[in-house]
Amino acid sequence: MPVGYKPTVFVSSTCFDLGQVRSDIRDLIQTFGLEPVLSEYDSFPVFPDTDTISNCLRNVREKADIFVLIIGSRYGFQTDGGKSITNLEYLEAKRKGIPIYVFVNTGILDILPIWKNNPDADFSSHVENQKVFEFVENVSHFKSNWVYKFDTASDIKSALLQQIPYLFMDSLEARKKLKVNEVNLPSDLFPPHATRLVIEKPDGWEHLLFALLCKTYLDRLEHKKFDLEYGISxxxxVVIEEPQDVLDWITSHNKEMLKLIRITTILVKDAVLKSFGEPGKQGDYRKIQHVCQRLLEVYEQIINWKLSFTTLEVNEDFEPILKVLSGFSDDSLVKIEQFVNRVHIEIPETLENLAHNDEHVTLDFTFTLESPDVESFNQELEKIARLYF
Structure with missing residues (x-):
């Protein structure tokens, strides 16, 4: 964490019906010396290249250290998937694993049991949309969050005044555990939530750590993805004039790509599972971090491999075979990115469902890389041979 960094508190709710409550909570957050993040204020970070929903979720993902959820009678704007922005922000915070404080209007909580017994009845006098009840039911599950009732902003302020100091004490306890257990968690390799997983070791922490670190390292390579998209290197x-030298370059790069594909396969099919440990035994956080780092280093190497074609100048006769060879990287890049994004979503969701249902679930961490288009490559190679040899 950078020196002078203020932990941020993201306040999530519908704005229209809770405007004054949000304003009061913002003032309280500032009295703690923390940084409030509320979408209606000019200080809310805006990324001009993305829409409103993406901006909100990105701020939760990248900025929020603490998440305060306030649920009133309105559900708010629904996305195409049927969930409100507030609901999506909450799910993003859950995936991130940061502390979440949930406050639900007393009237909504009091009528919730009646709605559960009569879900088809008319509750329009209590809520704007009955999805509010579904949302409250989800967040108030006994294994999900501690939920506070509120009638006014002072109720929320009172609870936060009690709870934030406890969070500070948790941080001091975590610091003690780090020292006692001599756990080395460099901040550049372990973001705050990853550190917390290693220290607290909740159920499934190895899988959660793997999903979190892979996604963190992938996001750090976004600039490389842009370089690849725009062909920037x-x-x-590199200017190669002699045909044999060009073929040597092609042969060398072909072997390098096959090596990278082989390393990827070893990491995903073997090293990942070994890092989690034998059944019934805890995994090794150092091995998990190592596998994540290596997987995304391979991903970066593959991008660099493909970009090397943009700086190569050869006779135009070689352009068809170079185009085919360059495509050898495409499947690996897509599959690694899809794999990382999939486990980042599926692992937390699966563990959350397990906490609710206690069902046995098998997670599949493998993916299959397609073989390069060797036939087209060999055809182009024969054409080159006829031209020059």
Whole structure:
């Protein structure tokens, strides 16, 4: 965490009916010396290249250290998936694993049992949309969150005044555990939530750590993805004039890509499972971090491999075979990215469902890389041979 960094508190709710409550909570957050993040204020970070929903979720994902959820009688704007922005923000905070404080209007909680017994009845005098009840039911599950009732902003302020100091004490306890157990968690390798997982070791912490670190490291390579999209490389231009030298370059790069594919397969099919430990035994956080780091290093190497074609200057006769060879990387890049994004979503969701249902679930961590288009490559190679040899 950077020196001078203020932990941020993201306040999530519908704005229209809870405007004054949000304003009061913002003032309280500032009295703690924390940084409030509320979407209606100019200080709310806006990323001009994305829409409103994406902006909100990105701020939860990248900025929020503490999440305060306030549920009143309105559900708010529904996305195409049927969930409100507030609901999506909450799910993002759950995936991130940060502390969440949930406050629900007393009137909504009091009528919730009646709605559960009569879900088809008319409750329009209590809520704008009955999805409010579904949302409250989800967040108030006994294994999900501690839920506080509120009638006014002072109720929320009173609860936070009690709870934030406890959070501070948790941090001091975590610091003690780090020292006693001599756990080395460099901040550049372990973001705050990853550190918390290693220290507290909740059920399934190894899988959660793997999902979190993979996603963290992938997001750090976003600039490389943009370089690839725009064909940007700052490496020196490589000019090869002799046909045999071009073929040597092609052969070398072909072998390098096959090696990277092989490393990816070893990491995903073997190293990941070994890092989690034998059944009934805890995994090794150092091995989990190592596997995540290596997997995304391979991903970066594959991007660099493909970008090397943009700085190569050869006779145009070689362009068809170079195009085919360059495509050898495409499947690996797509599959690694899909794999990381999939486990980032599915692992927390699966563990959450297990906490609710206590069902046995088998997680599949493998993926299959397609074989390169060797036939097209060999056809182009024969054409080159006829031209020059």
């Amino acid at each position: 700052f490496n020196d231009v």
